[in-house]
Amino acid sequence: MAMFSQALDVLLTTPAVFFAIIGVAWGILGGALPGLSPSITMALLLPFTYSLDPASAIVLLAATYIGAEYGGSIPAILIRTPGTNAAAATVIDGFEMNRQGKAGLALGISLYSGVIGSLIGLVMLVALSEPLSAVALSFRPPSYFALGILGLSVIASLSGGSLVKGLIAAVLGLMVATIGTDxxxxxNRFTFGTADLLAGVEPVLIMVGLFAVSELFVQTAEQGGQIRVESRARIEFPGIALARRLVPAQIIGSIIGTFEGVMPGAGGTVASFMSYNEARRWSRHKEEFGNGSPEGVAAPETANNTVAATAIIPLLSFGIPGSNSTAVLLGGFLIHGITVGPMIFVKSASTVYGLYGGMLVASIALLFIGMAMMGPCIWLVNRPRAYLNAFILALIFSGVFSIHQSLFDLVLVLIAGVVGFAMRMLKFPFLPTVLGLVLGYLIESNYRRSLVLSGGDHSIFLEDPIAVGFLAVAAVFVIGSLLQPALAAWRSRRRGEIRDVRG
Amino acid sequence: MANRRDLIGGLAAIAIGAGYLSMALEIRHSALDDAVGPAGLPKVLAFLMIGLGAILCVKAALAGGPARPAGPVSDEAATAEATGIRFSGIARAGGLLAIAAAYLLVVHPLGYLPSIFMLLVAASLYGGAALTWRVFAIGAGGAVFYWLLFVQLLGIPLPPGILG
Structure with missing residues (x-):
């Protein structure tokens, strides 16, 4: 009950409702632009959140995430180009529906499935986050150190192609985290005598550089052709019979979206494709999949919007961002001096409950704003890329300068952009760098404090049951991720042998 | 043939690790130092970076051919592996960097409004927009829009420059 009253209080006493609506609209626009991922769309807003109250700032970012997940389906359906990676599965049947003259219906199914996914995800977020964090009230420095290590162990599952590259990226983030005051x-460490570096490097600057500026460099380097939307689709919602038919696909999407959201590193893309496959498996109209199945749009769109809410669970409960978008959301918390993790429900409960309330507003508003934004999205996607990129660069520079009115911040953002560009060119993942950056201080400070408490005795980490638990889970996580490719190869070989024997 | 991307990545990691180590070794000790000390973690990180870079170089030399798509399997981060950036694109990206750097140089003396106008025009032209009156009109409109948004609406003291 206290949660509802605090959420209502935040919604009534702050401009959080206004920013929830703005966030959804901005997210839809960003998601609809191929190349702008939800995290980049969110990162572009980060500098603006400095001047907002904490609840409004976090609501703005979370609402952007919700809007972007729907926005990605617009170009996926209209021009066979997913605006976000999580909308890739929607292309299969969404574009086919468009070819059959049912683009409006496909967009309507996508929008209303997205709303359902967001609401179910929000229910799961509210139900799971606080109980999970309750255990953490008894945390001591060794527990926090082990929590940081658990967060870093996510890298193993985020570096599927090359664990070495994932580790290098993480070490780079940890190195940046050591800049500033010990x-x-x-x-002082690595400050080069500059007062600007005494407080360390703010994660927000690195995130804007890595995600947004590097994307501009990449688009300039590639200079791809202009994508145009010729369709003038109007959103059309399904009738009662079709809506009933979509229910199983939406249930599948929300269940898979919940699990994938909670699992660090999985995310909306994996959830969308898994939901698509499972919806096809359980559908009575299997033959329609790939040929314009409405369920083929409903399942992935429900899943990726569910993920937009459930991915916040590990962030709130343990302070671990499992995806780029939640890493940017973490940046929003850090800007306002809020430490995400176990204590957030004690120290900043009103902000969290305000976030819940704002996400509820955003999820419902998505239905109306999604309809209203259709025209502006098509207009924006059709603008020449050269102008769009110039305006985005100007927005980044203006926004970042407004944080501290410091040109040094702009230099850091540009450096991060160059590093991000190099990482993308050499195919290094970003997220480990961000994880290293945001977890570096937690790990180092609690490791050293633990040793100060124990007089340099490392057995303190084995005497703390919570720390032992986290370290064990981290070890299982790393070993599981390392064994997974070998296991998959073994299964594949075995299937081949069985086929040979049968053949 | 060695995997060139990974080889460059490995060598860059070694260089970063070595540079960071040389700076870590110069961190001064103090009477307040704990058992680990302020240089403890940096040294570990530097050796880790050098070691991982060396492993990547060896793997690149042994594996050969184009790299397997490295990086995350997560949703948005997958864009990093989805892009097919060629080395020839570096110069084009460098041009945009130069435009951005030029903005940093002129924003204080010239002020926000003229600088952001120049940034919009230069970045648009560099991105492929045709050199017509339109690009200047859009640049001017954009500059005024951003000035109204940041300076007038949000009240952020952006550099006034010659107009101030």
Whole structure:
């Protein structure tokens, strides 16, 4: 009950409702632009959140995430180009429906499935986050250190192609985290005599550089052709009979979206494709999949919007961002001095409950704003890329400068952009760098504080049951991720042998 | 043939690790130092970076051919592996970087409004927009829009420059 009253209080006493609506609209626009992922769309807003109250700032970012997941389906359906990676599965049947003259219906199914997914995801977020974090009230420095290590162990599952590259990216983030004042002695490290670096490098600057600026460099380097939307589709919602038919696909999408959202590193793309496959498996109209099946649009769109809410669970409960979007959301919390993780429900409960309330507003508003934004989205996608990129660069520079009125911040953003561009060119993942950056201080400070408490005795980490639990889970996570490719190869070989024997 | 991308990535990691190590070794000790000290983690990170870079170089030399798509399997991060950036694109991206750097140089003396106008025009032209009156009109409109948004609406003190 206290949660509802606090959420209502935030919604009534702050401009959070207004920013929920703005966030959804901005997210739809960003998601509809191929090349702008939800995380980039969110990162572009980060500088603006400085001047907002904490609840409004976090609601703005979370609502953007919700809007972007729907926005990605617009070009997926209209021009066979997913606006976000999570909308890739929607292309299969969404574009086919468009070819059959049912683009409006496909967009309507996508929109209303997205709303259902967001609402179910929000229910799961509210139900799971606080109980999971309750265990953490008894955390001590060794527990926090182990929590940081658990967060870093996510890298193993985020670096499927090359664990070495994932680790290098993580170490780079940890290196950046060491810049500034030493957490124990207060001495300066890697500041080059510059006062601007004494407080360290703000994660928000690195995120804007890595995600947004590097994307501009990449688009300039590639100079791809202009994509145009010729269709003038109007959103059309399904009738009662079709809506009933979509229910099983939406249930599948929301269940898979919940699990994939909670699992660090999985995310909307995996959830969308898994939901699509399972919806086809359980459908009475299997033959329609791939030929314009409405369920083929409903399942992935429900799943990716469910993920937009459930991916926040590990962030709130343990302070671990499992995806780029939640890493940017974490940046929003850090900007306002809010430490995400176990204590957030004690120290900043009103902000969290305000976030819940704002996400509820955003999820419902998505239905109306999604309809209203159709025209502006098509207009924006049809603008020449050269102008769009120039305006985005100007927005980044203006927004970042507004944080501290410092040109040094702009230099850092540009450096991060160049590093991000190089990482993308050499095919290094970003998320480990962001994880290293945001978890570096937590890990180092609590490791050293633990040793100060124990007089340098490392057995303190084995005497803390929570720390042991986290370290064990981290070990299982890493070993499981390392064994997974070998297991998959073994299964594939075995299937081949069985086929040979049968053949 | 060695995998060139991974080889470059490995060598870059070694260089970063070595540079970071040389700076870590210069961190001064103090009477307040704990058992690990302020240089403890940086040294570990530097050796880790050098070691991982060396492993990547060896793997690149042994594997040969184009790299397997490395990186995350997560949703948005997958864009990093989805892009097919060629080395010839570096110069084009460098041009945009130069435009951005030029903005940093002129924004204080010239002020926000003229600088953002120049940034919009230069970045649009560089991105492939045709050199007509339109690009200047859009640049001017955009500059005024951003000035109204940031300076007038949000009240952010952006550099006034010659107009101030």
């Amino acid at each position: 957490p124990v002695t207060g001495g």
